[in-house]
Amino acid sequence: MPQFRKRPIVIEAVQFDGFENEDEDTPAPMFNGRFHAPDWILDALGKNEGEEGAIYHGDEDLIEDLIIVTLEGNLIARPGDWIIKGVQGEIYPCKPDIFAATYDEGGQQDVGIGKNPLYRGNDMTFGQALDALKEGLRVARAGWNGKGMFLFLVPGSRFKVNRPPLLGIYEEGTEINYHAHIYMKTAQDTVVPWLASQTDALAEDWTVID
Numbered sequence: 001m002p003q004f005r006k007r008p009i010v011i012e013a014v015q016f017d018g019f020e021n022e023d024e025d026t027p028a029p030m031f032n033g034r035f036h037a038p039d040w041i042l043d044a045l046g047k048n049e050g051e052e053g054a055i056y057h058g059d060e061d062l063i064e065d066l067i068i069v070t071l072e073g074n075l076i077a078r079p080g081d082w083i084i085k086g087v088q089g090e091i092y093p094c095k096p097d098i099f100a101a102t103y104d105e106g107g108q109q110d111v112g113i114g115k116n117p118l119y120r121g122n123d124m125t126f127g128q129a130l131d132a133l134k135e136g137l138r139v140a141r142a143g144w145n146g147k148g149m150f151l152f153l154v155p156g157s158r159f160k161v162n163r164p165p166l167l168g169i170y171e172e173g174t175e176i177n178y179h180a181h182i183y184m185k186t187a188q189d190t191v192v193p194w195l196a197s198q199t200d201a202l203a204e205d206w207t208v209i210d
Helices: 040-045 095-103 126-134 198-202
Strands: 011-022 027-031 056-059 066-071 073-078 082-085 091-094 138-141 150-155 157-160 175-178 181-185 191-193 204-210
Touching: 066 091, 066 204, 073 091, 073 157, 082 095, 091 095, 126 138, 126 150, 126 198, 126 204
Parallel strands: none
Antiparallel strands: 011 027, 011 082, 056 066, 066 073, 082 091, 138 150, 138 204, 150 181, 157 175, 181 191
């Protein structure tokens, strides 16, 4: 029986170490034990609150935390959590135990999609497509007619409710666990939740979108 190995990917990440006073009065976030942070973190810290991809200092009961603004809402990074920049440039937090079980430290390496035949062509099974999604890649079916359609995985997260429709279900400030889910980017350039049909699940024309 043929055997396959998941294709490795390289992500950027820093560990959030909480806030310390960089000068006499101003607490500043520390990453990897230093005040210095990579450019993508500095760019996110410089964005306006509410802007997608922004990172800002929490307040009140989140005073020790960083808030990360994503399409899924505001995610919380607590001291000890890792902050990841994914393969599509998305920024999100990850708990240290999950990070340790998922990633190994490594330098730059050539892991282009073209280096692994498992993720080339348009003959992947749905199972292989799911593996690719879990690695942060975008996938689509060759049989789809719509131009520019693809799927992507939104990682699970934890955040505090601050806007509808969840605000109509939970009280404001309620912390909930948001399960990972798959979205589709449609031919109409909208983003919608996606569920596999039997045809999709049995198809063998899945491919990775570069």
